[in-house]
Amino acid sequence: MASLGALPLAAVGEVGKGFIHERTSETLPCQATSKFFCWDWAKEHLISRYETPTFQHLELVVISVAVGFVVAFALALLAHRYRWLQPPLLAGTGVLFTIPSVAFFFLLLPFTGRGRDTAIIALTAYTLQIIYRNTIIGLANVPSSVKDAARGMGLTERQTLWKVELPLALPEIFAGLQIATVSTVAIATLAAFAHGGGLGEPILREGISFKTNLIIAGGIAFLIAVSCGLLLYAIQRFLTPWRRAAAV
Amino acid sequence: MTGPVLSHPVFASIQGAIEFIFTPQTSNVTGGKTVGGIDQVIELALTQLELTALAMAAALIVALPIGLYLGHRGTGELFAIAMGNLGRAIPELALIAFMAALIGVGVLNLTIALAVLGVPPILANSFVGIHQVDRASVDAARGIGMSEFEILRKVEIPLAIPTIFAGIRGAAVAIVATATIAPIAGVLTLGDFIINQNVYGDNGVLAGAILVALLALVIEFSLAGLQRRLTSKGLRLKAT
């Protein structure tokens, strides 16, 4: 039994409206030629068509990662203090991570509907496990002799956490942040399904036949992801001079 | 007391979704054709599982040997790490659409696209897992006369299971997630309910979301269980 939704996007326009638009006169010249990549078209339309999606995309990522970091970091600090919290939190964030974002968007449908907020909630949930796990592991890897010395010298528990444990856990925490950011940039292309905007929107709108569009939109997303990864890596190296010194 | 609570729109939606899963409905768009029902659900679910399984198998066959070998030799670290990072940066939607445009639609072609997504995490994590095995254990194994392959099989892999499986599970998550949107490239999976909302209606969308989530969790739990079976007792006792 073939479902009516089986038509590929190339045949768009024959099924009802939904969120898929028809080919416009703007895109036709490039699409009709079915060339691999139309440089001229790209140069002409780059800013006008991709500026907004790019900014939307960045907005989605920044908000999701920021909120995800704050929440996951706070949870990790709690679980570091109260060890019994660790298994349930690990399992909980794990579930949120495993559920495909597309499904997550629509699980939220009855509660938050479609739109940017739904996308942000789902993307945030996705980042939680990575950041939480890395923070916990980073804190656990601090040598116990250093903690013993800190306590014995007269640092309070709070001072030990903020002056000793967290700085030493910084590389792990940053690695988690880096992974979360890169992954979120990639996944945020799916936000278009939830009407959340972002670089997935041009792709969904035009369909798979418009290769130039795919390359541009996907390419921008990829570049953003890679640059964010490198930037965060550079920041981490800058913040941990003692690691550079030791690598002698 | 329960009256007002249960009549909240959320519960109505869930009820509608459950109905959709089990009994065929009339679609308002297609003029009389039926959608939904348990048969369609199973068909689409199986397609998604098939896609996932094929892609995972392909990714494992390609990535695992390379990652294990490089990790054992200790070379190619930059390559493996870069692979892992770049792989994470690939936008799923663009990948599916682009692959479909490039090599055409169909299950086999899509499998290749999904396998591409699965290779980086498996390769990177296998490398790191093997590479980070305590050198002392490896030296001892070599010292008592194990061949290189035996060392890999009997010492390094067992010790690296947690890290390797983290990579496998990461790959599974990415593949399942992308298989969900396979319908835009012509392969019908459970994601069809979600994507083609105009055909299946809001009930269908919610049903699809629930089904996809459940499927993903089932796969994840299976892998977790497999990992636990394969992890030696000594390692399990150590990991808290």
Next chain:
Amino acid sequence: MSAAEATSETQSQPGASSVSYEGATKRYGSSGAPAVDHLTLEVPAGEICVLVGPSGCGKTTAMRMVNRTVEMTEGDILVGGESVRDRDAARLRREIGYVIQQIGLFPHRTITENIGAVPQLLGWKKDRIKARSAELLELIGLDPGLGDRYPAQLSGGQQQRVGVARALAADPLVMLMDEPFGAIDPINRERLQNEFLRLQAQVRKTVLFVTHDIDEAIKMGDRIAIMKEGGRVEQYSTPAEILMAPATEFVEDFVGADRALKRLALMRVSDIDLWEAPLAYVGQPTAEVRAKLAGPDVEVPYPLLVDSERRPLGWLSERDLRADTVPARPDSPLGPLLDRDDIMRDALADLLQGEAQYAAVADHQGRIAGVLSVEIISEFLKSPAAKTEEHSAVERPHG
């Protein structure tokens, strides 16, 4: 300074406080024997007290109760007359130096910052901290240039020294040291022990030192507490006392069968009264020498040939004395020549190796100071003078 003088020290010296355990007890869980059972011990200010015993006897727990890194279940501990319970734990610890075996330097801070950790907590100004760090680096024998390096760039021995410097930075009243030199190789360990004793000679802190090594205890301690399980003190006394008169069989076994030799390691040749041999100068009429030999109170029945500067040249035999004047070259060679500053145990070893009955002892200028023999040594050890002749740890012979 003798032990008698040491005990009359007041409770607090400038820069050091006494530590007093009063029935301190630590129990883990409700049942089972306590880790430390009603420990009562007094450590006078400015002294090194070593807690030594087999693994698990509670010595580390007892030490940690002082700065409350382990909280007492019962009893009390007074530092400088004040109970440690009265103070906030974190504040208390800032006044107590803490050195542990694995050192525990902060990897993410430079050496200078590590040393300045407690001063920073106490709110010292930055320049004062820097000056203090530099001062301490010099005191522990490290190049002040190392201050800007990170711990990972230093060797194990260097790190351990920094650990000691860090503990001294805020001029604490008491120092707690838990097997501080345990993780170091034996050669550097000896060096570090000597350095610490040199340091202690200057700073005179009250030190609670934990070790499982009886030799280290004997070397480092002004007083030693030999402990059994439950932190029970079998004997608490000076090293000499413990070596000469072990209180129980446990102490005897723990100290080892060679305790007499260990005792000798604590003394110098100059500590005992040497015997005198009749001196014979080159060219002196032998009649005079024979007269000396025949005289009363002759301790050594052989004449010792010396030059005009009273430097020993050898021993004279009967044959030598048959001549009219003392010959320039003696019949018997000098044999082992000892120095007044030699460690007694080494002197005994030389004596035995040289197969001589008597050995000449010279002073710094090489002039004869006396004669030593095995008999003299054993007689001294038996005499009551041996009990009171005691050096504090910093004055004992060490490297």
